[in-house]
Amino acid sequence: MLFNSFDFFLFLFIVLITFWLLPAKFKWIFLLISSYFFYAQWNPIYLLLLIFTTVIDYTIALKITSSKAKFKSKLGIYLSVIMNLGVLFIFKYYNFFHESIKEIYKLFSIEYNYNTSTLLLPVGISFYTFQVLSYSIDVYKKVIVPEKRIGKFALFVSFFPQLVAGPIERAKDLLPQINKQRFRINSENARIGLLYIFWGLFQKVAIADNIATLVDKVYENPLNVESGLLLYTVLLFSFQIYTDFAGYSNMAVGIAKLFGYELTLNFKSPYLSPSISIFWKNWHISLSRWVKDYIYIPLGGNRISVQKTYINLIITFFIVGLWHGASFNFIFWGLLNGLFLILERLLHLKNESKNTIVNSFRIILTFVLISLIWVPFRAKSISETIDIFKKIMFDFKLAELKFWIVENISSIFIIPLILLISIELIIKKRNLESILTWKKHQQILFFLMLIFTIILTGKTNGGAFIYFQF
């Protein structure tokens, strides 16, 4: 059930009406059942895996706090980490791990055989695994007390708006909301929720899915396309991946809001960042906070020597890359990000400039750099990535691009893209909700513009969200 499908909206409508009609004490139970139903639509068998993860981590968290012996608590957290990462390894990294060993053995002309795993990747496994891990670690570090009611903990793990592609929520933020006793139908929440839902839907169907048509075509055989058009596609992919993921995240935030829950905003106009360091503070915020709190800082962060800080950045982004996908492409993408972060520190370009013109120039440069860094994320292999870079840098031609632009000047995503950039510039300093402080007629105009743009340009039968594959 994709968020941009009628089936989902029907499901949401039924769940919402029922939720608000039920007495307060039954609301969370109904949400839990609905969340399990939602997840089972992807694959009922993997619902068992989700329940298994929930039960194990619930039990371990209680044991961590109940045992007086420190070594037992430590054992508990190690067990939780090994179990969660173990499950992730089996479903996501098993084949990649063995393929990597095979490549290493090949260097020494030694044959390496293994049984290929045919297990399908459960939807959302990377997200909910990190979410439960953060819970276990926070319990161990005594940041939070463990949740005693297994049903409410299960809802924390499986809350359907954020289950399949985040945001990765912290227990200290979501559990208190799940435990609240009072619910009031709030028209303000409804307005905010609908704003995020429509904005997310607009980003996904009007921009991401339409850009995907060109990007997919070019990336089928990127070296057969002239470098000017290739670079244009590379830049467009930046918009595709942003609007695809942000679209989903915004819809998740909006849907949760309709139920009276607050989720983390995952994006804050990331392409208007004047440096890659600032970009990572505004892109996939829940993941970057997670890796900062549970990997980068425990490694020492930037409180140690400069060299060790750089090593920590590399390690952190190695894990970020690996989290995204079991392939060297993603690792390469992660490491590229890490390297540029180090470079920014060396050149003292981490923070934004006070000069507006310099800042504007840096925003454009950062956007182009980020777009180029996205190439391994989309390309089929590292060698294809390198070939694409070589083609853009050493064989730059514009003829095919000029022809394409003339032929496709009325490309279906151009107007929605202009609308997106305009709104991002307007809300840059505040957030999307600031639109609800506009005058009433301006708000109505904005909503109608969004709705009609979706109707007139939104891709019919668009694809799944990109981040669902993680």
Next chain:
Amino acid sequence: MIKKVFHILLIAGIFICLDKLIGQYFTTLYEENYCQHAGGDVNYYLKHGNSDTIVIGSSRVNTMINPKILGEKIVNISKPSKHLYYNIAIIHLLKQYNKLPTNGLILLSLELEDFYIESEQKLINDVYYLKYYYNTNDYIRTIINKTSYYEPLKFLISSYRFNGENFKLFTNQFQHICDGDINGYYPIRSKISEKDYLTKMKQDLHEKLSKINHKTSEELVSLIHFCKKNNVNLSLIVPPSIYYSKKKKLIKTEIENLCQMNKINLLDFSSESEFRDLKLWADCIHLNSLGSEIYSYKIKEKLKT
């Protein structure tokens, strides 16, 4: 509470009025559009077309069959990247607009790949190009509704029929003539390289064809009956291939049987060795201008016999 309900009703009312206005505006643009894109070529033929023989298909017709070689009063209304369901929808539209060549001939070029397509949705998506006619054409409506139960809900919104190429509709009104010849023949002048040919052969060896999609065959049978009912002679063409594919033998046999049972003329060029010459090909799928000329003459010869 009453105020909120009033506000909601007011916004709904504004939405409905705007929708009707936008729908009407784009309808006017569509009806006046004769340019190649955004349905203009289809619109032009449905209003002004008149011929005894219609050639229809995808890019293999669009770039490979020269109607002027076939004869007089023959028109090529093919569209690149549009496959069987789209072509059948065009034939139903011709009937709706009284443009069927009654007692004349429709030459429909078949793509064997359409019969191996895993998901019918890929063929259905082509028909969305004609969604302007959703409300007036039963076939188009039936095919589009196969996507999901909710498709009819989308079409309750007037402006949804213009989802997709509406900006092009807007820019087309500043062009006063059609792009190129409405007789849709656009030959390709380039030549395939041996390297590309060998790469394609290698890919094809590893390609696993899915099972035959019988829904495609069923649609073809329905079309045959439709043409018979409307006194239209239907001939099917299987275009030439750059190499002989054993894998597609199964569906070819099925099409041959189908044509025999229904007494339909089948012009099969897929096995003709004359077309194995790389000089005649622009890429692995399309003949170039030289190959297209030879192909068009061969069709003319076969039609005479």
